[in-house]
Amino acid sequence: MPGRPDVNLVIVFRAAHKNTHLKQRTRNEARKAEQQYLRLIDTLTYAGLKAVGRRGESLGQLLVFVTCPQKHLEGLIRRERHGDFLSGLPVTPVTADCLIPPLSSAEKIRLVYTYVTSSPTDGGLGIAPGASEWDLVESITPLHDVNFNETWVRSWKLSQIASVKLARYSNLRFFFKFGDSVGLYFAFLSSYTQFLAFPAILGLFSYFFLSPYSSVYSILLCIWSVGFVEYWKVRERILSLRFGTRGSFRVEKCRVTYRPGQTWWGRELRIFASLPVILLFAGVLVALLTSIFVFEAFVTQLYQGPGKKLISFSPTLLFAALVPRVLQLYQALAVGLTTWENHRHQSSYNKSLTLKTFALSAIVAYMALGLSAFVYVPFGQSVMRYVQNRLFATSVESGSRSGFGSKIMGLLNGTTVDSTATTTGFTSEKLSNVGALKSSLWERDMSNARRKLNPTRLRDQMFAYTVTNQVINSFTEVGLPYIMRYVTAFRHRHDKNATKPGSPSGEPKKRVVFEDEKERGGMEERVFLDHVREEVALPEYDLFADYSEMVIQFGYVVLWSTIWPLAGVMAFINNIVELRGDAFKMTVHHRRPIPTRADSIGPWLEALSFLAWLGALTNSALVYLFSPELLKSSPLALNDEDDQQNTETNTATKELVVKAVLVALVASHGYFILRAVVRHVVERIWWIGSKEVQLNEREERLMKEKFLEGAGAGAGAGAGESNNGNLSVRNDLGEENVKLGGVEVEDTMGFWDHDEGVDEIKRLVKEA
Known part of the structure; x- marks a missing residue:
């Protein structure tokens, strides 16, 4: 995007909750939001970063734009390179008067993001979603490089098999x-x-x-x-x-x-305590999937009554209604358990959560094929006979009982007993006829039932999993978001037309407020x-x-x-x-x-x-x-x-x-x-x-030789290290003679000269 400011990160700050109407917003909550917002801006600015706020998409949402000046970025690079070198990473330490090649945009974003979100004990600012001190910080995100994305997508060719410029x-x-x-x-x-x-x-x-x-x-x-x-x-x-x-x-x-x-x-011990929960949900899923499998493979095949085609869809409906709910509940518990385990690093947290979640995902993915391969095909006839006997036994027993439940079972099995017969002494005769009746709803002939077993079931399932499901997944990932975005935009337009000023029936969009106002940076900033x-x-x-x-x-x-x-x-x-x-x-x-x-x-x-x-x-x-x-x-x-x-x-x-x-x-x-x-x-x-491997060994050998000669990284403590071993967030960064290649991006639109955050929060106080 031509002329865009050099923004490294955008901090999404939520001053008003989405589910709370403005009238329910107390002045104390708005005052808290103002105090935390000012503290956020002060913390970022004092740490040597540039930070300004702008209105978000909805009322109460603020977007805090953050960029790191080039001089300060040099200090971050020096500190990271020294830490990498001391920890044994294959990197050359940065010395004084050293020219660093221009960083990639990903490296810049990573350095600034790590600096902002890491804890103060690691030399960071501790500003991150989930931190108790910054409970109004909703998320932190970098911005896409639109020009690169468009150029990259247009460069794809059908001749590049199995490659996105990566092979x-x-x-x-x-x-x-x-x-x-x-x-x-x-x-x-x-x-x-x-x-x-x-x-x-x-x-x-x-x-x-x-x-x-x-x-x-x-x-x-x-x-x-x-x-x-x-x-x-x-x-x-x-x-x-x-x-x-x-x-x-x-x-x-x-x-x-x-x-x-x-x-x-x-x-x-906390990690081990998660095992019973995993086993419990795994057992529930296995029992649920096995029941759906038996119902789909055997019960629906034996059913001969009205609505047979509709009944055949019931296993799919049961799966869609029950399995995602179980997985959703388990996912919430898995996140809570993994957080409770108190992992020191994000990588160990992700590993623990991934193994918990993938274990049950694999059960859902492979359970049906396992049952078909090792139960349906080898023991299909035995299971069919057992299910058939149970169904017919249920139909006979339902005729010998009275009450509403027996009538329901009788209707399902086509063997309803007339209630008047019980009072006139013909119950035993009717019950004897029940045993001789062939159920109008269930197939009782074993030879016919045997022919209903599907010898191609395994191949049909594999086709569904490897073809049908993958086509659906591709559409869900690429095509469905367009449809959902169109539906959301249509709803927003409808809500904007239906919502009047002062009406509590919805959350008014910010653009309604300043649609006719000019941004201080002009049309370029507005776009x-x-x-x-x-x-x-x-x-x-x-x-x-x-x-x-x-x-x-x-x-x-x-x-x-x-x-x-x-x-x-x-x-x-x-x-x-x-x-x-x-x-x-x-x-x-x-x-x-x-x-x-x-x-x-x-x-x-x-x-x-x-x-x-x-x-x-x-x-x-x-x-x-x-x-x-x-x-x-x-x-x-x-x-x-x-x-x-x-x-x-x-x-x-x-x-x-x-x-x-x-x-x-x-x-x-x-x-x-x-x-x-x-x-x-x-x-x-x-x-x-x-x-x-050869290049890495050669570089390590050269670094060790230079270190022994006294020409390595000099001297003393790393960047930002104070007497007590803690890391300062500002004064010790960016003051070295390290030079970073590249040119400082000039702020042509004056984007960093004005802030809208405080005015927006004060507007919340007025409307509270």
Whole structure:
């Protein structure tokens, strides 16, 4: 955006709550907001930053724009580089009279954000959402570089397969604009998409030329999964060396909400205390999903009454109504438990919360396929007979009882007993007829019920998960936000026309107040502020959803694609679109992500390793149970007819399942041997002797030589360190002779010369 001020951060300050009408706003609350706002501006200004406030989108919302002068930024760089050097990060310390290359925009934003939000004990200001002293600070966000985003999106071409200018990392602008953590995600997604080419080709070959549940396909798939996980472990280490973030966890700042004084074992006990909650909700989810599965796979198939097609949709309705509610409740408890654990660093907090949340997400994703593979197909006839007997027994028992409940059950089963017959002595005759009746609502013939078992159920489910669900997810991420934004804009226009001045029936928009007023900075500032208000209204970008989607997809390919080998093809095609969809979603439908330092994808790597191990178990079990060669010698109950043969086949099926479990255990040990071999080969090929490793070793050696010669970083305490070891927030920063390359951005519109925050809060007092 031409002529825009050089804004590093925008602090969203909420002086009036959204759900509170102005008449309910007391003068004391408005006075508190004014005091905290003035303290916020004073703290930022005294710390050497520039800060001014502007009106937000709604009444009571203030936008505090923050920028760091170049001289002060030099002090922040010097302090961070000294800390990195002392902590062993691969970085050269900044010495006096040293020229620093111009920083990327992501580095500037990260430095200022860390300075503003880190605790005073770490040399920061402690201004962060959730901090008790700043309870009116709603959020902190950087602004998008609109010109870069538009240029970047237009540069995409269909010929760039599995790449958003990231495959070779020759163009580093993405990392420079969005930071290491987001860059690592897209690097992971790009590498994963390229690796998916192998199971896609293998799946096509297996689908057309190999037998179903091919052992060749399963073995090669397991080798591929281990190879990808081990390759990515090396790849992220190389990237962390390339971008100087290797070991960045050593210099991570404390969370503002962290309460010091807790022992290590006290925190471990709190983490362990979360386990019963996780197990409880996991048990509830398993029971709920199993009930829905039985209802969908068996009960709806036996139902023959009116509305059969409508009844077939009831499992989906039950799933949509119950499962998200359970997950929502669990998510709230997981956040509360993770906060209660009192993690010192944000990375450990995110890891704990991620593992808690992903555990139940995986149960929801894979439970239905597991039940179909290891219950429905091997024991489908036995379960169908049990459900059928229970339904018919219920219909007979309902006829022998009286009362409203029996009438309801009788109506459902088509066996309602006439109440007048009871008084005239014909009850026993009617009850005897009940047992002979074939229920008009339920299928009682076992041979017909057996034919209702769906032998292609597993393939149908895999198609739904790997094709239908992914199409829906892509639309939800990219297309649906446009629709929701249009609906929201339409509602706002309607509310603005319907709401009169002074009416308490809604929250009036700020623009109604100053639509005809000129901004002090002129039309250029007005356009800029309108754009900022639109960005602030967007949701924050969270990597969890994107990582979770890709790891779940990896699980579908590794665990279950033996059922339908084309799953790898569908995943590959989806990810080509997903690369661009995620980038577009991040730049258009979400706020700009806050850059953070990262040298790994964190707990998601552990999830990938676990799924690769679990894939060895499931693939071996599926091949042993369902390969055509084994089915000839040990037919499953799905193909049997008479009862005597059913009993014998059920026994054989149980023995086959036990043998499959033993085969899976053997495969588990084989996995660990395979992983050791693959890890050794991958490290030999991609890590040992790589360009990044050699460069890092050479730089470390040169730094140590210079240090021994006395030409290293000089002298004394790091920037901002006082006599008592605490860090000053202003006086000791920016006064060194360190020079930062680049030119100070000139304020042509006088954006930083006037403030609207106090006037806005005083207006709240008048209208209270």
